[in-house]
Amino acid sequence: MFQQAVLYYYYPDIVNMDTTTIETIRTAVENINDPDLQRTLGQLKAVFDIKEVDGTVEVYLEIVPPVYDVAEYLDTAVKQAVASAANGANAVVIAREKEIKRTGNAHVLPDVHNLIAVASGKGGVGKSTVAANLACALAQHGLRVGLLDADIYGPSAPTMFGLAGATMHAEKTEDGRILGYPNEQYGVKVASIGFVMQRDQAAILRGPMLAGYFKTLVEQIQWGELDVLLFDLPPGTGDIQLTLTQQVPLTGAVVVTTPQEIALADVRRSVQMFRKVNVEILGVVENMSYFVPPDAPEKKYHIFGEGGGAMVASEAGVPLLGEIPINIGLRTGGDDGLPAVLNPDMDYEIAKTIHTVAANVIRQVRIVNARRLDAPVIQITL
Numbered sequence: 001m002f003q004q005a006v007l008y009y010y011y012p013d014i015v016n017m018d019t020t021t022i023e024t025i026r027t028a029v030e031n032i033n034d035p036d037l038q039r040t041l042g043q044l045k046a047v048f049d050i051k052e053v054d055g056t057v058e059v060y061l062e063i064v065p066p067v068y069d070v071a072e073y074l075d076t077a078v079k080q081a082v083a084s085a086a087n088g089a090n091a092v093v094i095a096r097e098k099e100i101k102r103t104g105n106a107h108v109l110p111d112v113h114n115l116i117a118v119a120s121g122k123g124g125v126g127k128s129t130v131a132a133n134l135a136c137a138l139a140q141h142g143l144r145v146g147l148l149d150a151d152i153y154g155p156s157a158p159t160m161f162g163l164a165g166a167t168m169h170a171e172k173t174e175d176g177r178i179l180g181y182p183n184e185q186y187g188v189k190v191a192s193i194g195f196v197m198q199r200d201q202a203a204i205l206r207g208p209m210l211a212g213y214f215k216t217l218v219e220q221i222q223w224g225e226l227d228v229l230l231f232d233l234p235p236g237t238g239d240i241q242l243t244l245t246q247q248v249p250l251t252g253a254v255v256v257t258t259p260q261e262i263a264l265a266d267v268r269r270s271v272q273m274f275r276k277v278n279v280e281i282l283g284v285v286e287n288m289s290y291f292v293p294p295d296a297p298e299k300k301y302h303i304f305g306e307g308g309g310a311m312v313a314s315e316a317g318v319p320l321l322g323e324i325p326i327n328i329g330l331r332t333g334g335d336d337g338l339p340a341v342l343n344p345d346m347d348y349e350i351a352k353t354i355h356t357v358a359a360n361v362i363r364q365v366r367i368v369n370a371r372r373l374d375a376p377v378i379q380i381t382l
């Protein structure tokens, strides 16, 4: 993906910069810190060219994906660095994403850059609500986003995205394969078991058959190129979860919990499952953290207890990605098919909270990707 942030100014005083000036600029740019990764652009080998064209300094960057808030930050930081290093010179930043090598099953969904599971050992904690709102928040920031609702028995994406009753367009190829196309809504490509079969049909599928069905679904959907694909998982640590973690090259998992102790045992099991199969835990989202009555905004009630999310996160040594309150708009948004994050007029604070969670998820994905950048490439010769 090519993200371009381009602004052209003509600056008549600087023409034909000498190499020393360019080197001074390079040093200044390489000293800029990537705020998510806490490493300099020099350390990240992010600067791949700097040149002057008609008095404007062109800075070419390769940024660890996904590029989200960081694009704007680096654009400003580079312009400031160039201006102070070269006597007020103007700069344009031309950025593209660094390529991240897959660690396993590279042939599965090769055009999807980052694959994230939204999971929890426990049912009803808000996985689907979090996944739907996250997907929309990321799409609002210009990322190409898909959401696979993998809940065979209780698909919720059709309702949450206002697509109830929709079916999936499918085609048969000459060699007999079935290709399915996701439905696009609010800038998110959505695929769900709910588009292909009725709930009572799904109920007769069990164990390995279910896993096989899910695998087919994952491999045959035509997502096109995506920056992020979210998997909204059913609760538990059963066949679907195992198939996903073993077959799909997940970048990582976001674990959702509610604050109370009773949810935590199941959530810990979920963390252990991902750890066992070497899937990175990106962090924990605590949902239904507290309630602020709309008619008494100074009050805050911890209806389901306090601190469970932070506890699971610290036990697992991963960040707490956010605390989402119990909110009527989040519930009605789900029922009405318009995720609350898209409706900030209804509750601006909720939209803001979801965007913070989205930014935190992206930061963790970038950290995982940066680590993969450093990992030695193992060449296997057969």
Ligand SMILES: Nc1ncnc2c1ncn2[C@@H]1O[C@H](COP(=O)(O)OP(=O)(O)OP(=O)(O)O)[C@@H](O)[C@H]1O
Binding pocket: 120, 122, 123, 124, 125, 126, 127, 128, 129, 130, 151, 154, 156, 233, 234, 235, 287, 288, 324, 325, 326, 327, 328, 330, 331, 332, 334, 335
């Ligand atoms: N923060 C919240 N505030 C208010 N209602 C919420 C919140 N989060 C989720 N809900 C509501 O709780 C119910 C369960 O949420 P959701 O379907 O997202 O959970 P889930 O973990 O995906 O469930 P399942 O395990 O069945 O897949 C839904 O009716 C949803 O609208």
Ligand SMILES: [Mg+2]
Binding pocket: 127, 128, 129, 151, 156, 232, 233, 234
């Ligand atoms: Mg769900």
